[in-house]
Amino acid sequence: MQIITIASGKGGSCKTTTVLSFAAFLSKRKTKVLVIDTDPQGSLSWISDRASPKFDVAHETDQNVISKLRKIGGYDYILCDTPPGLDNETLSVALKLSDFAVLPSPPSPLDIRELTKTIGQVVVPSGTTYRVLLSRVDSRRINEALEIQSQLMDKDIPVFNAVVRYLVAHERAIVEGKLITEYKGPGGKEAANDYRKVVDELIRELKG
Ligand SMILES: Nc1ncnc2c1ncn2[C@@H]1O[C@H](COP(=O)(O)OP(=O)(O)OP(=O)(O)O)[C@@H](O)[C@H]1O
Ligand SMILES: [Mg+2]
Secondary structure (H helix, E strand, C coil): CEEEEECCCCCCCCHHHHHHHHHHHHHHHCCCEEEEECCCCCHHHHHHHHHCCCCEEEECCCHHHHCCHHHCCCCCEEEEECCCCCCCHHHHHHHHHCCEEEEEECCCHHHHHHHHHHHHHHHHHHCCEEEEEECCECHHHHHHHHHHHHHHHHCCCCECCCCCECCCHHHHHHHCCCCCCCCCCCCHHHHHHHHHHHHHHHHHHHHC
16 A cells, blocks of 8 residues: 655645546556545545545544554555645654655746745655656746756756646536546546646656
8 A cells, every 4th residue: 555645835736636636547547545635624525525536535634543544454545635834743744654745836936945845844854755746837838847847856856757737627627526537628638638647657656
């Protein structure tokens, strides 16, 4: 079983969207997936309640319960969504018990500044292997995102090669109560495909 935590210092950096999209793709591969929503706001639980997913979801904010996640049996993957902000114990508890952390971040200067702070203050001290995922990338400015990827890698910060583009399909899917893999509206295929590439890369990394 692999436990993966999705975290970021800043709010609205696509954590919940990333967890749900990862779970949607991982559960298509005949693997048993459990998603833990550790955010008191419970947005992930609210979205997944409406989407009737093929994976299990639990809303759990109690650190004592979260710290015992490893004892849960019967799953190939446990994915943890976390609340924004660095100063929460839940995040440290989840990171410490995880095999891997994914840090989604839009490529704007302020987001990247907050991201590097999160890495230095919380992720590196936890000792957990991690990768940054550039998210909500403007398709017209892909080159700038690639430039940011290489700047981060120059600082020894690992980054997914695949990026997640800004596509309104992600928001529309939520409005329709659907996961991105089920959304049939405009841009749905492209939006799902971005996450498919990230999940392929994640699986390769976890096996490696
Ligand atoms: N690739 C994308 N393209 C366009 N919109 C997106 C994309 N990913 C996420 N969004 C939208 O951006 C908003 C924030 O995303 P999300 O809730 O996943 O972020 P979060 O990091 O979980 O936020 P919070 O810190 O508040 O928990 C949502 O409205 C979501 O639908
Ligand atoms: Mg969230």
